[in-house]
Amino acid sequence: MPDAPAGTERRGFLKLLAGAFAALAAALATVPVLGTVVTPLMKPKADDGGLLRAAGLGELVEGVPKRVELTSVLVDGWTRSVGIIGAVWLLKKPDGSITAMSSVCPHSGCSINQKSKSTYGCPCHDSTFELDGKASEGPSPRPMDTLEVQVKDKDVFVKYRRFKIGVPEKTEIG
Ligand code: FES
Structure with missing residues (x-):
């Protein structure tokens, strides 16, 4: 079987790398959203206790x-x-x-x-x-x-x- 051309291998690797970065960016983007959603649930109704x-x-x-x-x-x-x-x-x-x-x-x-x-x-x-x-x-x-x-x-x-x-x-x- 003939070997794949070197350019094809490089393109596949770059696609994989781009996909990994996109997944990482999407995961990081959810952090502030999760914080906004979850934080109020953990706070007291009013912070007038002091x-x-x-x-x-x-x-x-x-x-x-x-x-x-x-x-x-x-x-x-x-x-x-x-x-x-x-x-x-x-x-x-x-x-x-x-x-x-x-x-x-x-x-x-x-x-x-x-x-x-x-x-x-x-x-x-x-x-x-x-x-x-x-x-x-x-x-x-x-x-x-x-x-x-x-x-x-x-x-x-x-x-x-x-x-x-x-x-x-x-x-x-x-
Ligand atoms: S509410 Fe009755 S005297 Fe003040």
């Missing part, structure tokens, strides 16, 4: 409550967005420490406002709270809910949590 920046230290005036809305990155399936997850009342005390209390009324969940220089009030059923959160009037079954605060450099961070409403005990629900 501390959220609430304000700069310089924004707080001693004895004057400041309401701030906390934002966090929300993950819903493959959609990521930044949204407001809740509001808190910050207060700088005479010793320089900072307290944070949820703006959610423990009675039925309405949003607590500042009522006077020294009190907060809930517009729904007229509960009144002292600046330290103690319930002084109205149907609220407990004080305003306190939240963990940390000051790092010149920023105030709050660990936002939600609590069961309508009960005397402060019970975290998420």
Whole structure:
């Protein structure tokens, strides 16, 4: 049997090599696609489990409550967005420490406002709270809910949590 011409062998080898490169390129192209599809499934629904920046230290005036809305990155399936997850009342005390209390009324969940220089009030059923959160009037079954605060450099961070409403005990629900 006669040998194949040298050019035919070379062409076959080059075709094989081109096919191998094409297969490798196709395999590499699927890596980012797989990452996009699989990554959201492995992430928590919202990454608000930690501390959220609430304000700069310089924004707080001693004895004057400041309401701030906390934002966090929300993950819903493959959609990521930044949204407001809740509001808190910050207060700088005479010793320089900072307290944070949820703006959610423990009675039925309405949003607590500042009522006077020294009190907060809930517009729904007229509960009144002292600046330290103690319930002084109205149907609220407990004080305003306190939240963990940390000051790092010149920023105030709050660990936002939600609590069961309508009960005397402060019970975290998420
Ligand atoms: S919800 Fe606040 S007093 Fe009822």
